Amino acid sequence: MNLRQIGMLGYGEVGKTFAKGLLPAVDGVDAWDLKFDQPAARDHERADAALAGVRAGASMRDVCAGADLLMSAVTASNTLAVAREAAAHIKPGSYFLDLNSASPGTKKQAAELIDGAGGDCVEAGVMTSVPPYGIRVPMLLGGRQAGVLAEQLMAWGMDAKAVSDQLGVASAIKMCRSVMIKGLEALVIESYATARAYGVEDHVIPTLQETFPGIDWQQTGGYFFSRVVQHGQRRAEEMREAANTVAEAGFEPFMARAIADKQQWMADQARDALFQGVAKDARWQEYVDRLIGARKT
Numbered sequence: 001m002n003l004r005q006i007g008m009l010g011y012g013e014v015g016k017t018f019a020k021g022l023l024p025a026v027d028g029v030d031a032w033d034l035k036f037d038q039p040a041a042r043d044h045e046r047a048d049a050a051l052a053g054v055r056a057g058a059s060m061r062d063v064c065a066g067a068d069l070l071m072s073a074v075t076a077s078n079t080l081a082v083a084r085e086a087a088a089h090i091k092p093g094s095y096f097l098d099l100n101s102a103s104p105g106t107k108k109q110a111a112e113l114i115d116g117a118g119g120d121c122v123e124a125g126v127m128t129s130v131p132p133y134g135i136r137v138p139m140l141l142g143g144r145q146a147g148v149l150a151e152q153l154m155a156w157g158m159d160a161k162a163v164s165d166q167l168g169v170a171s172a173i174k175m176c177r178s179v180m181i182k183g184l185e186a187l188v189i190e191s192y193a194t195a196r197a198y199g200v201e202d203h204v205i206p207t208l209q210e211t212f213p214g215i216d217w218q219q220t221g222g223y224f225f226s227r228v229v230q231h232g233q234r235r236a237e238e239m240r241e242a243a244n245t246v247a248e249a250g251f252e253p254f255m256a257r258a259i260a261d262k263q264q265w266m267a268d269q270a271r272d273a274l275f276q277g278v279a280k281d282a283r284w285q286e287y288v289d290r291l292i293g294a295r296k297t
Helices: 013-025 042-052 060-066 076-089 104-116 146-155 169-198 201-211 217-248 254-271 284-294
Strands: 005-009 028-032 069-072 095-098 120-126 138-142 159-164
Touching (some): 005 013, 005 060, 013 042, 028 060, 060 076, 069 076, 076 095, 076 104, 095 104, 104 120, 104 217, 120 146, 120 169, 138 146, 138 169, 159 169, 169 201, 169 217, 169 284, 201 217, 217 254, 254 284
Parallel strands (some): 005 028, 005 069, 069 095, 095 120, 138 159
16 A cells, blocks of 8 residues: 545644654655635635644545545535545545444445545544544444554554444444433533532532542543534534444434433534633533523523
């Protein structure tokens, strides 16, 4: 396998981390993001890419044309749209690594587009938050070429494990985990906010600590609030895909839909600048106090 040029489709948190981390291992990394064409963000985003040594492409077509490996790292709702456009421009024989948090059904549809255009699609389930790990974040791969691509990614310093030659297995694992993790975030946000509104948080949290002593519930609360405030929109979209995953298995996704609604609600509060000025590493109480101050009476 001779993969020397990477094309990063999506230049957000994951795209930037992977692009910068993989640069030393390959000849070059090109990137495309819709922000590269938006007047308000274009100059800053392109300058940020250049500073990292990443070439900001003129278009998705431009990035696809020279890539031996395309990595799709966009929000869940854009998974199919990006695959569709990439399929129109992908170089035959190139690999397409779908990093997006989407249901098995969505991943299979994306793969049909890529494979039908002469590419080789491999799905990836990114199994935890990227920032603490960088390119070493644990990933599960699936698809006909999963084993071959996993070997190459590991040679570049990534933590990639092929779990199946069938598409849908890696994404099913990822989505089932997401119901638990994003659900726990939603539960903590609702429980902590309500407890503080009643003034009983100093009674509630010690009971959690006693029941689950392996978790620092104060620190975890701060981390959950911070991540949801920063990435609630992305999480809400992921949970809608998790709901699709549950439905594809033949079950009614009551919880996944509720989690998506809670994540979306927090994303809406953040978009309306409710948490403006709250530090990323703030205590959970600072986030909750903003919510309490804005609640309907």
